[in-house]
Amino acid sequence: METEMPASVEIINTGNELLDGRVSNTNGQRMARICSARGLTVRRITVVGDALEDISAALKEALARGPDLVLLTGGLGPTPDDMTAEAIALALGRKFVLNEEALGMVKRAYERKGLELTTAVVKMAKLPEGAVPLENPIGTAPGILVEEGRTKIVALPGVPEEMEAMFERHVEPILAELARGLARYEARFLAFGVREADLAGALKELRRAYPDVYVKTHPKADEGRRYLEIYVATVSPSASEARKRMEKVIMELSEHISALGGSMTPLKPEEGA
Amino acid sequence: METEMPASVEIINTGNELLDGRVSNTNGQRMARICSARGLTVRRITVVGDALEDISAALKEALARGPDLVLLTGGLGPTPDDMTAEAIALALGRKFVLNEEALGMVKRAYERKGLELTTAVVKMAKLPEGAVPLENPIGTAPGILVEEGRTKIVALPGVPEEMEAMFERHVEPILAELARGLARYEARFLAFGVREADLAGALKELRRAYPDVYVKTHPKADEGRRYLEIYVATVSPSASEARKRMEKVIMELSEHISALGGSMTPLKPEEGA
Numbered sequence: 334m335e336t337e338m339p340a341s342v343e344i345i346n347t348g349n350e351l352l353d354g355r356v357s358n359t360n361g362q363r364m365a366r367i368c369s370a371r372g373l374t375v376r377r378i379t380v381v382g383d384a385l386e387d388i389s390a391a392l393k394e395a396l397a398r399g400p401d402l403v404l405l406t407g408g409l410g411p412t413p414d415d416m417t418a419e420a421i422a423l424a425l426g427r428k429f430v431l432n433e434e435a436l437g438m439v440k441r442a443y444e445r446k447g448l449e450l451t452t453a454v455v456k457m458a459k460l461p462e463g464a465v466p467l468e469n470p471i472g473t474a475p476g477i478l479v480e481e482g483r484t485k486i487v488a489l490p491g492v493p494e495e496m497e498a499m500f501e502r503h504v505e506p507i508l509a510e511l512a513r514g515l516a517r518y519e520a521r522f523l524a525f526g527v528r529e530a531d532l533a534g535a536l537k538e539l540r541r542a543y544p545d546v547y548v549k550t551h552p553k554a555d556e557g558r559r560y561l562e563i564y565v566a567t568v569s570p571s572a573s574e575a576r577k578r579m580e581k582v583i584m585e586l587s588e589h590i591s592a593l594g595g596s597m598t599p600l601k602p603e604e605g606a
Numbered sequence: 607m608e609t610e611m612p613a614s615v616e617i618i619n620t621g622n623e624l625l626d627g628r629v630s631n632t633n634g635q636r637m638a639r640i641c642s643a644r645g646l647t648v649r650r651i652t653v654v655g656d657a658l659e660d661i662s663a664a665l666k667e668a669l670a671r672g673p674d675l676v677l678l679t680g681g682l683g684p685t686p687d688d689m690t691a692e693a694i695a696l697a698l699g700r701k702f703v704l705n706e707e708a709l710g711m712v713k714r715a716y717e718r719k720g721l722e723l724t725t726a727v728v729k730m731a732k733l734p735e736g737a738v739p740l741e742n743p744i745g746t747a748p749g750i751l752v753e754e755g756r757t758k759i760v761a762l763p764g765v766p767e768e769m770e771a772m773f774e775r776h777v778e779p780i781l782a783e784l785a786r787g788l789a790r791y792e793a794r795f796l797a798f799g800v801r802e803a804d805l806a807g808a809l810k811e812l813r814r815a816y817p818d819v820y821v822k823t824h825p826k827a828d829e830g831r832r833y834l835e836i837y838v839a840t841v842s843p844s845a846s847e848a849r850k851r852m853e854k855v856i857m858e859l860s861e862h863i864s865a866l867g868g869s870m871t872p873l874k875p876e877e878g879a
Contacts, residue, residue, distance in 0.1 A: 349820070349822060350822070350824065350837070351638075351651070352638060352642075352648045352649070352650070352651065353638060353639065353642035353648060353790075353839075354635045354636065354637070354638035354639025354640070354641075354642055354648070355639070355837070357630060357631075357632075357635050358630075358631060358634070358635070358651075359630075361631070361653075362627045362630050362631070363627065364627070365624075365625060365626060365627035366626065366627025366628070367627070368627075369625075369626035369627055375625045375626060375627070376625070376654075376655070376660070377625070377652065377653065377654055377660070377664075378624070378625065378631075378652070378653035379650065379651070379652050379653075380634075380650065380651035380652075381649075381650055382649070383822075387649070387650070391650075394667065410802060410803075410825070411802055411803035411806050412802055412803075412805070412806045412809055412822075412823060413806060413809060413810045413813070414809075414822065448801065448803075451803055451804065452806075452807075453803035453804075453806055454803075456806075472825075473803075492825060494827070517626075528721065529683060529684055529685060530683075530684035530685075530721075530724055530726035530727075530746075531724065531726075532685070533684050533685045533686060533725075533726055533729075534725075536685055536686060536687075537686040540686070547622070549622060549623070549656075549685075549687065550685060551623065552683070552745075552765060554767070564623070564628070566626075
């Protein structure tokens, strides 16, 4: 799957509620799903708590791996444990300054909601030097876009509705640019009557023969009945090219499973887990 | 919450299906929830793909932060992209060797299931030198326990049923030991008629006055009605001590919200998100 060298993404989700397991990291999963569908490779998802040093360290480490894009969520609000903007400034060694454009956005958001201006307004308008504020159509805290070398860094709020609206508006155009016309194509199958261990050798050979097609088996159990879910995917500039590539792998795998006495049937997307 | 210095945990979940968003990281959340409930502090959750170098790097980085426990999931099975055992050996600079005890476990699991022995058996019985295999009561791949300095490292399979059964059997005793009699106590409230930004100052003061009690506000919206969920928690050796500590904070916060014209009501655990 690396032949076209898809752009790479890292995701950092912040919030103590994620680290103590109270809340499922739906933001991380959703972002990962969309980035992958656009043909980008998500290399790592990191969850850290509401601590300046932890967020800053996670971002620094991500940048050191040289991704095209780092997406962060959470910690942009008005409370003292909202520290993502400052953490980005710290990680980049930039000043943490009042951004006039961001201040205008926060003020307009407050007016729209009929709220009184408080000192929280100023807090939410402070950004790393050189950053661009991203309009928040739902809440009050702007997002942040900042470039460091060849990496784009985007921070969005952790409230899922705000994250999703801002992702569509501000991140999708970046993904489209990074995707360079590529997209991920995928297919799923169920295999019965064959064990994962029996496919290990065949999978190894398939991967060697077709390095641009990704194949993975997932053992499943449903009321005691054990089967495999097989996931096949490729990143390609066209659906027809993707289909051609994947068909060869699917055919060979299917023949191999038949030879072992098992069977393999396509799984329609809506039946997927 | 740091007065008793709870033990610290890092979680590393491996699997391309987590990185591309196909699968929700329920293992990570579940482990985080249990560790937190036992009074331990989860400092980071990292998701990496099925790549030897990525898993090894994530573990090395976690170890450098000196946690008491690192929990890994995934990559213990028979297929060529199951590389967690080897990645642990690589991270620790240890040999990757056939473990006789593990071999016995895998053979017994195969016999129990009436399966023929294949080369996959040997693959699943290779562990970092000095590691202890952990019996898998459901699947075939043993888990791994290995100590490095003061840190315990435990690797469990990624299939949730196997992870859960093995967590209870092999990880709970480690958590009990690390908890040193501590546990987390928590309470949730809903606050209406008050905005998060208006509580920022009060929260800052409460945290300064009661550093061993954790308070966080989460803005929520339900059919357009906006309110706050307030989470209060403390790690303590006793429920009565915990209640005493938390009551002060809850009282002060409630008075503050009343003074602002809002109201705060307890949220029963079963109503929680």
